[in-house]
Amino acid sequence: MKNTVLFSSYYCFVYCGITLLFIIGTFPTTAIDVYTPAEMFVENGTTEILKCSFKSNQVISSAASVSWSFLPEGTSTAPVTIFYFSGGKSYPSDLPQFKERVSWAGDLNKKDASIKLEKLQFTDNGTYTCDVKNPPDITGVPSSMKLRVVLKEALPQNNTAVIVGAVIGSLVLLVLIACIICLVIKRRNSHHDYEGCTSTESVSSQATRMVKKAESSSEGSRCSSPSGPLQGPVIYAQLDHSGTKSPNSFHKMEPVVYADIRKN
Numbered sequence: 001m002k003n004t005v006l007f008s009s010y011y012c013f014v015y016c017g018i019t020l021l022f023i024i025g026t027f028p029t030t031a032i033d034v035y036t037p038a039e040m041f042v043e044n045g046t047t048e049i050l051k052c053s054f055k056s057n058q059v060i061s062s063a064a065s066v067s068w069s070f071l072p073e074g075t076s077t078a079p080v081t082i083f084y085f086s087g088g089k090s091y092p093s094d095l096p097q098f099k100e101r102v103s104w105a106g107d108l109n110k111k112d113a114s115i116k117l118e119k120l121q122f123t124d125n126g127t128y129t130c131d132v133k134n135p136p137d138i139t140g141v142p143s144s145m146k147l148r149v150v151l152k153e154a155l156p157q158n159n160t161a162v163i164v165g166a167v168i169g170s171l172v173l174l175v176l177i178a179c180i181i182c183l184v185i186k187r188r189n190s191h192h193d194y195e196g197c198t199s200t201e202s203v204s205s206q207a208t209r210m211v212k213k214a215e216s217s218s219e220g221s222r223c224s225s226p227s228g229p230l231q232g233p234v235i236y237a238q239l240d241h242s243g244t245k246s247p248n249s250f251h252k253m254e255p256v257v258y259a260d261i262r263k264n
Helices: 002-026 159-195 199-223
Strands: 033-035 039-043 048-050 053-055 065-072 080-086 089-092 102-104 115-117 126-133 143-150 231-240 253-262
Touching: 033 126, 039 048, 080 102, 089 102
Parallel strands: 039 143
Antiparallel strands: 033 053, 048 115, 065 080, 065 126, 080 089, 102 115, 126 143, 231 253
């Protein structure tokens, strides 16, 4: 009896543990994901926006907050907070380096936590870290970016311009290749039209044309009218010099031209 009770209690405990693990596994996590560019190049003396975005499983509440910190390049000290945003209000840092140069440029409803940094200088080079909290989404890893303030000549080329230039160059090259192919095909076709047929066929066709021309010339000479005035039919008659009318007598006849009819 005791063994049966212990066995039932063991299976009940296992069943409850499995159910609890299933509930925990299907319950949405309360972690927040923060994203920033890995590196950013900016021109000295300009104003730029340091971009930061995030993803949260919870509705953005009034308790959501954003903080930005800065670690100068080449130092091993702790980062210092340069900007804080919460409850719709901005709290810039009083650090002399960033005084009146940092302002809010984001929108938490659009999950944008960016800030604007004005009059950039070489001393602004370093690591900037963005951290977002949206209770109960408070568990997450902040995102960091490297800021490089350089002269205009040292700015890297825009990747978009390079890609557009490469695409345009490829299209122009394809058009040129298509034009060359069309010209070659056209030239070959015109060359075939000029040659006509093979040499054997050409000789035989020329001989046939010469024979036909000779026949047509002879027929024309026979059938065509002479260049002089046309001569009409000539009528001939025979003259009887015997003076007799006997049918049995043989008489000498002389052919005499009776008439010559000419047609003008």
